[in-house]
Amino acid sequence: MHASCLEVSALVTDAAAAAADDDSTAPSAANARIHVRKKHKPVGGSVKHPNQPKRTIYSPAALQATIALIHSTHAQQALASPSYSRGTGKSNHTKGGNDLHRALMKHDHDAITKCLQAARTCDDVNEAWSIVNALNRSGCTPLQVAISQSYDENMLKDILEAGGIHSIAAVSSMRWMATDYAKDNPRVPQGVVDDLQALQDAMVQATMTVRCACCRNVVKPANSFEMWIRAIKSDGESNRLCDALMCDTETIHLPRCYPCASPTTTPDSDGAIWPMEEALAALPPPAESESDARRRTAACPWLPRVDALRACRRLRSQCYHAFHETTKMRKEMSESLAVIEAWAMHGGGGGAAVEGDRKWRIVDLCSGRGLTASLLGVLRPRDVRLLAVDLLPERFVFTHHAYDNVTYRGETNINDDDFLHQLESWICGDGEDNRNKRSGNKSPRRGAFLGMHLCGELSVRAIDLFVATDAVETLVLCPCCLPPKEAYFNSASATHEQRRVFEAAPESRYRAWADYLSYWLQTSWSRRKDGRGDLDVKVYVEEAITSARNVVLVAHKKSPEPM
Numbered sequence: 373m374h375a376s377c378l379e380v381s382a383l384v385t386d387a388a389a390a391a392a393d394d395d396s397t398a399p400s401a402a403n404a405r406i407h408v409r410k411k412h413k414p415v416g417g418s419v420k421h422p423n424q425p426k427r428t429i430y431s432p433a434a435l436q437a438t439i440a441l442i443h444s445t446h447a448q449q450a451l452a453s454p455s456y457s458r459g460t461g462k463s464n465h466t467k468g469g470n471d472l473h474r475a476l477m478k479h480d481h482d483a484i485t486k487c488l489q490a491a492r493t494c495d496d497v498n499e500a501w502s503i504v505n506a507l508n509r510s511g512c513t514p515l516q517v518a519i520s521q522s523y524d525e526n527m528l529k530d531i532l533e534a535g536g537i538h539s540i541a542a543v544s545s546m547r548w549m550a551t552d553y554a555k556d557n558p559r560v561p562q563g564v565v566d567d568l569q570a571l572q573d574a575m576v577q578a579t580m581t582v583r584c585a586c587c588r589n590v591v592k593p594a595n596s597f598e599m600w601i602r603a604i605k606s607d608g609e610s611n612r613l614c615d616a617l618m619c620d621t622e623t624i625h626l627p628r629c630y631p632c633a634s635p636t637t638t639p640d641s642d643g644a645i646w647p648m649e650e651a652l653a654a655l656p657p658p659a660e661s662e663s664d665a666r667r668r669t670a671a672c673p674w675l676p677r678v679d680a681l682r683a684c685r686r687l688r689s690q691c692y693h694a695f696h697e698t699t700k701m702r703k704e705m706s707e708s709l710a711v712i713e714a715w716a717m718h719g720g721g722g723g724a725a726v727e728g729d730r731k732w733r734i735v736d737l738c739s740g741r742g743l744t745a746s747l748l749g750v751l752r753p754r755d756v757r758l759l760a761v762d763l764l765p766e767r768f769v770f771t772h773h774a775y776d777n778v779t780y781r782g783e784t785n786i787n788d789d790d791f792l793h794q795l796e797s798w799i800c801g802d803g804e805d806n807r808n809k810r811s812g813n814k815s816p817r818r819g820a821f822l823g824m825h826l827c828g829e830l831s832v833r834a835i836d837l838f839v840a841t842d843a844v845e846t847l848v849l850c851p852c853c854l855p856p857k858e859a860y861f862n863s864a865s866a867t868h869e870q871r872r873v874f875e876a877a878p879e880s881r882y883r884a885w886a887d888y889l890s891y892w893l894q895t896s897w898s899r900r901k902d903g904r905g906d907l908d909v910k911v912y913v914e915e916a917i918t919s920a921r922n923v924v925l926v927a928h929k930k931s932p933e934p935m
Contacts, residue, residue, distance in 0.1 A: 428563035429525045429532070435567055442537070442574040469508025469517075476517045484527075488534040504535040511545030519553040525564050532571075540568070541575040543589050547767035586691045597687065600701040613709040613916040614702065683750040694769075695746060703918045707850070708744040710914045710924060711824045712751065714848045718910055718926040733799040735844075736760040737823045737834050742769045742780055744824050749778040759798055761786065786830065792837055795819075799843045819844035825852035825921060831889055838927065839896045847893075847927040850917075854885050886911060886923035893927055905930045 430438060475483035487503055494500040504514055512520075515536045518527055532540070540550055551568045554560045576588050584591050687695065698704050715734070732755060736745040739760035749758055758778045760769070766782035779798075785791070799819040821844055823834045831851040838847040857874055869888055876884040890911045897907045910926045 426563040427561040429529050429567040439574045470506045472514045473508045491534045505539040513539040522559045541572045591693045595696040596701045597696045686750045706918045710917050732756045732818045734758045734820045745778050796843045820846040823849045827852045828855035835893045845929045849925045
């Protein structure tokens with residue numbers, strides 16, 4: 373029988389109190405509650421003395437007793453319950469969170485005491501859970517708020533013993549756990565950080581049944597990717613780009629050249645229906661290079677479909693749970709697949725000449741959470757390496773841990789002066805993320821820039837980077853919003869072509885902006901050409917993109933003709 377939240381919380385308090393009986397330096401559980409009624413001084417407010425004892429939440433014995441309790445059978449059953457897999461029970465996502473969140477933010481110690489006492493005495497498990505483990509709009513628990521507000525170790529202990537121990541390993545919207553907030557706050561003593569880290573590690577290990585084996589975050593039961601697939605199959609929703617990833621997940625029809633040991637149907641003149649796992653094991657691996665892919669496709673036209681099938685099944689694995697949580701799956705998938713198709717057809721596959729099967733090094737500019745890089749990484753796992761760059765910290769990215777041909781570089785500004793040199797080092801080097809290595813040589817590989825919905829002047833920056841380097845031969849750009857009118861189009865230095873964008877009707881301005889970007893690309897190339905060959909530019913509307921901003925610009929540098 374599962375232990376309730378209140379039972380586990382009582383065990384935590386009892387274990388800490390029992391361990392404290394053997395340690396004269398540890399405050400008792402009863403004394404710990406008295407501390408709540410006093411005004412808590414900020415952690416960094418006192419002057420440290422060289423002989424001052426190390427400040428911790430628990431004594432060593434109490435800490436070990438609490439960790440042992442976390443690993444106990446009763447705790448595991450309670451913490452692995454469906455309510456924990458959802459993150460919280462009845463969470464409050466309003467601006468200020470629940471009453472405990474607000475009291476902690478206001479440093480209202482009487483209100484804090486009242487909330488914690490209510491959590492200890494409440495008979496309703498979900499209500500008690502919602503008091504000390506609820507999330508505010510930032511996804512923070514009361515414990516995380518207390519840490520960020522520099523409450524002392526006594527307050528943190530009170531929250532933990534009132535039931536906050538359950539969310540010691542909860543992940544906020546910042547993708548941080550309690551220990552991350554403690555490490556980020558210089559006013560939190562190292563002893564407190566160490567205690568939180570030990571409790572957090574124990575909780576993660578005890579609740580691995582509801583966590584991802586790759587990143588150790590809690591996996592939400594809702595899977596928008598699977599729901600999207602079911603909607604396509606049941607409702608007949610169709611999209612030319614997205615349909616490429618759709619397949620029957622149980623079986624596949626293979627020709628007679630692959631005799632099956634246990635087909636689900638009797639083989640006929642065309643072949644047999646194979647169980648999926650057997651089929652994927654028998655089929656050849658993904659192509660090693662572009663020419664290999666063309667040869668395979670010419671010999672077996674159905675093999676590209678098998679590669680897409682492999683990608684679809686990989687995207688369904690648990691390691692891609694962050695991708696599964698995408699709220700606008702159909703829109704996001706159509707946008708990323710449109711950029712990938714444009715690169716493959718006009719720059720990276722069908723349209724570009726193969727030069728010794730040089731492997732591609734592709735940079736996903738302003739990649740956000742890395743969806744485009746994730747998809748291309750699974751669709752072309754052997755002949756492509758990708759670098760996704762964005763201002764967003766790496767902890768927000770889609771499953772960067774799930775594959776080895778994609779590198780994510782967070783907190784990177786493409787407007788930095790040194791950015792182009794960093795990219796050239798990555799493209800011309802060994803494909804690793806190396807900020808210090810510089811190379812002025814022409815890339816032995818094929819470089820490409822992908823930019824899905826780059827906002828404002830970021831589209832212009834992507835074009836300038838493409839023109840400025842010889843390491844990149846293909847650009848695929850889908851612009852997004854326009855730059856600010858006052859700063860870009862109405863300035864004294866604005867050109868006639870720039871002003872024409874806002875002179876267009878409001879419904880036509882996006883297409884006018886795309887046409888201006890095409891003009892800017894060709895003008896910039898003609899100024900800096902320097903005998904580098906011609907530039908092939910295509911601009912078209914991709915109807916399969918479900919958003920209104922669906923103009924795709926593809927540019928490919930042609931090698932100069934020999935003299």
